[in-house]
Amino acid sequence: MSQRIYIPCDTTALSLGADQIAEAVQQEIEQRDLDATIVRNGSRGMLWLEPLVEVDTAQGRVGYGAVSAQQVSALFDAGMLDGNQQHESCIGLVEEHPFLKKQQRLTFARSGITDPISIEDYIALDGFNGLKNAIAMQPQNIVDEVKTSGLRGRGGAAFPTGIKWQTVLDTPSEQKYIVCNADEGDSGTFADRLVMECDPFMLIEGMTISGLAVHATQGYIYLRSEYPVAHKLLNEAIERAYKAGYLGEDILGSGKRFDLEVRLGAGAYICGEETSLLDSLEGKRGLVRAKPPLPAIVGLFGQPTVVNNVLSFAAVPYILDKGGQSYADYGMGRSRGTLPLQLAGNVKQGGLVELAFGISLRELMEDFGGGTLTGKPLKAVQVGGPLGAYLPASQWDTPVDYEEFAAVGAVLGHGGVVMFDETVDMGEQARFSMEFCKVESCGKCTPCRIGSTRGVEVIDRIRSGENANANWVLLEDLCETMIDGSLCAMGGMTPFPVQSVMKYFPEELSAAR
Amino acid sequence: MTVGKEWTEQSIQRIIDGLEHKPGAMLPILHAIQNEIGYIPEKAVAQIAESLLQTRAEVHGVISFYHHFRTTPPGKHTIEICRAEACQAMGCRSLEAHAKQSLGIDYHQTTANRQFSLEPVYCLGNCATGPSIRIDDDIHGRVSLDRFDELVASHQQDMKEVG
Numbered sequence: 323m324s325q326r327i328y329i330p331c332d333t334t335a336l337s338l339g340a341d342q343i344a345e346a347v348q349q350e351i352e353q354r355d356l357d358a359t360i361v362r363n364g365s366r367g368m369l370w371l372e373p374l375v376e377v378d379t380a381q382g383r384v385g386y387g388a389v390s391a392q393q394v395s396a397l398f399d400a401g402m403l404d405g406n407q408q409h410e411s412c413i414g415l416v417e418e419h420p421f422l423k424k425q426q427r428l429t430f431a432r433s434g435i436t437d438p439i440s441i442e443d444y445i446a447l448d449g450f451n452g453l454k455n456a457i458a459m460q461p462q463n464i465v466d467e468v469k470t471s472g473l474r475g476r477g478g479a480a481f482p483t484g485i486k487w488q489t490v491l492d493t494p495s496e497q498k499y500i501v502c503n504a505d506e507g508d509s510g511t512f513a514d515r516l517v518m519e520c521d522p523f524m525l526i527e528g529m530t531i532s533g534l535a536v537h538a539t540q541g542y543i544y545l546r547s548e549y550p551v552a553h554k555l556l557n558e559a560i561e562r563a564y565k566a567g568y569l570g571e572d573i574l575g576s577g578k579r580f581d582l583e584v585r586l587g588a589g590a591y592i593c594g595e596e597t598s599l600l601d602s603l604e605g606k607r608g609l610v611r612a613k614p615p616l617p618a619i620v621g622l623f624g625q626p627t628v629v630n631n632v633l634s635f636a637a638v639p640y641i642l643d644k645g646g647q648s649y650a651d652y653g654m655g656r657s658r659g660t661l662p663l664q665l666a667g668n669v670k671q672g673g674l675v676e677l678a679f680g681i682s683l684r685e686l687m688e689d690f691g692g693g694t695l696t697g698k699p700l701k702a703v704q705v706g707g708p709l710g711a712y713l714p715a716s717q718w719d720t721p722v723d724y725e726e727f728a729a730v731g732a733v734l735g736h737g738g739v740v741m742f743d744e745t746v747d748m749g750e751q752a753r754f755s756m757e758f759c760k761v762e763s764c765g766k767c768t769p770c771r772i773g774s775t776r777g778v779e780v781i782d783r784i785r786s787g788e789n790a791n792a793n794w795v796l797l798e799d800l801c802e803t804m805i806d807g808s809l810c811a812m813g814g815m816t817p818f819p820v821q822s823v824m825k826y827f828p829e830e831l832s833a834a835r
Numbered sequence: 836m837t838v839g840k841e842w843t844e845q846s847i848q849r850i851i852d853g854l855e856h857k858p859g860a861m862l863p864i865l866h867a868i869q870n871e872i873g874y875i876p877e878k879a880v881a882q883i884a885e886s887l888l889q890t891r892a893e894v895h896g897v898i899s900f901y902h903h904f905r906t907t908p909p910g911k912h913t914i915e916i917c918r919a920e921a922c923q924a925m926g927c928r929s930l931e932a933h934a935k936q937s938l939g940i941d942y943h944q945t946t947a948n949r950q951f952s953l954e955p956v957y958c959l960g961n962c963a964t965g966p967s968i969r970i971d972d973d974i975h976g977r978v979s980l981d982r983f984d985e986l987v988a989s990h991q992q993d994m995k996e997v998g
Contacts (some may be wrong), residue, residue, distance in 0.1 A: 334976060337964065509958045590900065666922040666965075668924040672964065678922070746923075
């Protein structure tokens with residue numbers, strides 16, 4: 323059999339020249355008349371090593387990290403196809419790499435190993451086993467299995483997924499919907515993107531199982547327009563799933579129907595809020611809706627709707643394959659299973675780390691992340707996206723767990739960890755939080771719409787030393803008003819990063835006080 | 836992203852007719868029009884409104900709500916610079932200052948020779964290898980100031996080839 327050379331096709335690998343490498347490798351294969359084939363695989367999530375080129379050898383897959391197109395010819399000369407491990411780019415056997423070896427990958431078990439749009443690859447590694455089980459089960463039993471797993475919404479709100487599904491199952495209606503929130507707008511997060519680009523059939527399978535569980539026949543993936551690569555790969559995967567009978571009017575000959583379509587967002591952060599997302603899907607401005615009624619009862623087009631994050635749906639095939647208990651065996655307290663964390667910003671070894679809940683933030687940033695990329699001391703870390711608090715060194719021993727984070731006034735959110743070295747200006751970061759809300763607020767409620775504009779102004783006054791003390795009190799008051807008075811998390815959480823700067827880095831917000 | 840292509844009322848109507856049967860067809864229609872001609876012309880608003888049985892105000896409201904939709908023709912290439920926190924941690928603030936200075940334009944503007952439009956973007960999901968930018972549909976990571984200049988130059992070159 324022809325030897326396989328793997329070159330990833332996810333956004334990060336492409337952003338660092340993976341296509342140019344593939345061209346160069348193809349040229350070498352032809353010029354040297356070798357019996358080798360290029361496979362465009364997904365990413366292993368070791369993003370600082372992208373593009374990570376791998377070759378099949380008798381011992382396993384050997385990797386060459388951060389390859390450039392100019393290096394390709396030299397790599398062939400150095401015996402890359404024989405798995406020569408002496409070369410400086412060689413990282414050895416990929417699966418033995420400590421960054422991967424120390425992880426507990428349930429959701430990302432296939433990521434980087436397979437060709438993302440190959441159904442054969444997917445099936446060879448447990449793909450569609452969960453769906454096959456679900457087809458033979460009663461809807462209530464599927465919901466019960468998800469309840470047993472303890473899975474909580476991975477979008478950030480951490481609401482128990484099984485309870486949500488139960489509500490939709492129990493609400494009678496001719497038409498119900500499954501909506502996947504793939505509007506991954508939080509800075510520092512890319513786990514959804516990796517699922518969609520590296521293992522899209524897993525998302526398709528998870529949504530189909532959800533459809534079977536609540537009697538919904540139509541699903542939509544609301545994907546952000548900032549993800550062109552995910553868009554292309556998802557559409558290709560959906561088309562192949564239809565052709566192979568995993569989607570459509572007669573799933574695997576069961577007589578059960580599920581249709582799935584990708585809908586593109588249009589660059590509005592607020593559409594990651596579930597009710598705003600539903601308005602957007604209906605073709606309107608993405609305005610937040612007041613709750614109740616819950617989307618599970620009155621959702622898309624007024625019908626009962628399951629709205630879950632990509633990672634929540636992506637966890638479901640494992641649960642239906644191996645059983646809810648086997649998922650629940652991972653984790654701590656009320657945070658069951660694994661959480662795909664994302665190391666980003668100023669980090670030496672950035673990428674995806676899937677672990678059971680419980681690791682401390684410090685271990686994550688040091689043992690996996692290897693500290694900052696610049697080598698300067700780490701100063702602050704923002705967890706949970708632009709609405710998450712900036713955590714100082716004193717809080718880095720907090721375990722990764724929804725309740726433990728809440729206890730220190732932080733949020734785990736979608737698991738994004740953005741690291742900053744000592745050169746960061748925390749006053750500027752506090753200002754940006756308000757500025758971001760000003761740009762992205764949907765405008766429906768006053769505390770968010772006006773509060774963020776006034777917030778930028780007040781912070782500017784404090785920073786320029788204009789009535790700094792009085793304006794500081796005003797900013798405290800404004801933050802409380804936004805938290806208590808906003809309709810959704812956008813206005814309600816924008817003050818979190820601001821308050822964290824006021825509390826832990828006050829001198830950087832106001833030298834003049 | 837395609838740029839400033841010729842259009843007629845008929846060509847826009849064909850796009851609308853092909854999509855209006857979809858539930859919640861508004862965004863798919865707007866995307867298709869912008870993909871085809873690079874922006875959403877004023878004339879299209881009335882056509883969409885009539886086809887979807889909505890008011891022109893409603894259609895305008897949707898277009899203006901979303902950052903992605905534009906109502907004026909973009910330059911040949913659209914450059915988006917990620918302004919979000921992970922890229923900030925890797926120096927995107929100096930990158931955006933450099934980009935504005937070297938292109939001679941601010942955000943939401945187009946260079947005089949119609950080559951480049953500059954837009955901010957909040958996260959391209961390439962957060963472990965920032966700072967990141969997007970040029971048309973290609974995302975680029977670890978963009979230093981020099982790398983930015985190289986990318987701009989390579990996109991200027993293909994303009995010369997086209998003539």
